[in-house]
Amino acid sequence: MSTTTATLQDVASVDEFLNVAATETVPLFEHLSFEFLRDYDVFAPASRGRTRVHQPPDLFCAFLHCYYEDVYGTRPVTRELKDGLVWYYCGLDKPPSRDTIDRFLTDLEHIIDDVFDQLVEQAAIRGLLDVTYSIDSTHITAIQYNDAASWNYDPTAEEYYYGFGCTIVSTGPKIPIAAEFTQSKQASKETAMRVTRDALAVKKPMWMLGDSAYDVLDWHDHLLAAGVVPVAPYNPRNTDDPKDIEYRVEARINEHSEDVQLKQSVLDKQYNHRTGVERTNDATKDCGLGHVRARGRVHARTEVFLTLCLRVVVAITNHERGDDPGREKLTL
Structure with a gap:
């Protein structure tokens, strides 16, 4: 999945933008709530250290998207999520780093x-x-x-x-x-x-x-x-x-x-x-x-x-x- 600057420049309104931005994987996030992921202790904020920028439900959606699109591995997943339309529709506020992707997978292993x-x-x-x-x-x-x-x-x-x-x-x-x-x-x-x-x-x-x-x-x-x-x-x-x-x-x-x-x-x-x-x-x-x-x-x-x-x-x-x-x- 990719989007060019030229494509976005041709979009005249927010509605048209959303139509262009719609992806095949969007319905994967519409009928199920992944908020239960917040309840696991493994994702709880550390008593010391940085607050999580990206939330577990959104990162889980990101992996569902990537696997659906046959994108696997921390490097390819990180590259895929640099696409503005992808990370936006997965609920992320910005593209996650490779360290974030790797840390999420490591935490996910436990649950x-x-x-x-x-x-x-x-x-x-x-x-x-x-x-x-x-x-x-x-x-x-x-x-x-x-x-x-x-x-x-x-x-x-x-x-x-x-x-x-x-x-x-x-x-x-x-x-x-x-x-x-x-x-x-x-x-x-x-x-x-x-x-x-x-x-x-x-x-x-x-x-x-x-x-x-x-x-x-x-x-x-x-x-x-x-x-x-x-x-x-x-x-x-x-x-x-x-x-x-x-x-x-x-x-x-x-x-x-x-x-x-x-x-x-x-x-x-x-x-x-x-x-x-x-x-x-x-x-x-x-x-x-x-x-x-x-x-x-x-x-x-x-x-x-x-x-x-x-x-x-x-x-x-x-x-x-x-x-x-x-x-x-x-x-x-």
Whole structure:
């Protein structure tokens, strides 16, 4: 996004100026309030030192704009915010310095999980979550200068990549509702359980879908105890005495309940919806999830969760404007 002096000189009135100044990202700030960011202690003014010139809600809006426009990294973000129309519409009084941008990101690291949770709650309030959740892991490439990243193998793409991973639970119109940043695409059982618990804390679904990597007894039992039906393909390689079933839940229900029966056709129909999480991964990668430019693990994790926040905000904004919340961009 750029504006030339000649363009501004041709503007004859304030109204015309505002029309010229309007950007695609402006609606991102119209339907959600980010004032809750002021309540975090990490942003509280220091007892000694300079008062904050730029407020956390405005800087958060600035990052939403930059990520939407595929601008990442403290230097590029600082350059983007030198544009008078950009910093004005983000609510800033003047362009922030690179030190301000870097300090805000460092502070945000401490509370980014909670910020994401608050935005997901706003999506839930608007009825954007449905009764089917899906869980999956995806790969995230990193810059070669990030010493915290590592070489990993992605069996889906059948290739090695340098970077990290992210486990996501999604629902509704491509909305991520729980996530965890991991060292590689292949998440541990502990990570899967933690992300699953976080998702159930948002709102209890009827179904939870996962691929054969989630053929884990603890995962199934936790969901069944919560009143959720887990649907993950049975992996016969997990045992020396394989069962004649397609889904692990068939065996768990037979073992623990004499009254409940689930036809395999019903499970097949539900499992077909699992592609929703893959579409969510793709939509979130359009927000910057696919490649992190930050150095270090902590900075990279913050960048990942910022992209997740942006995806939720885009969905809510489209919904509020009467558009399909599953759209990956805003309508002009």
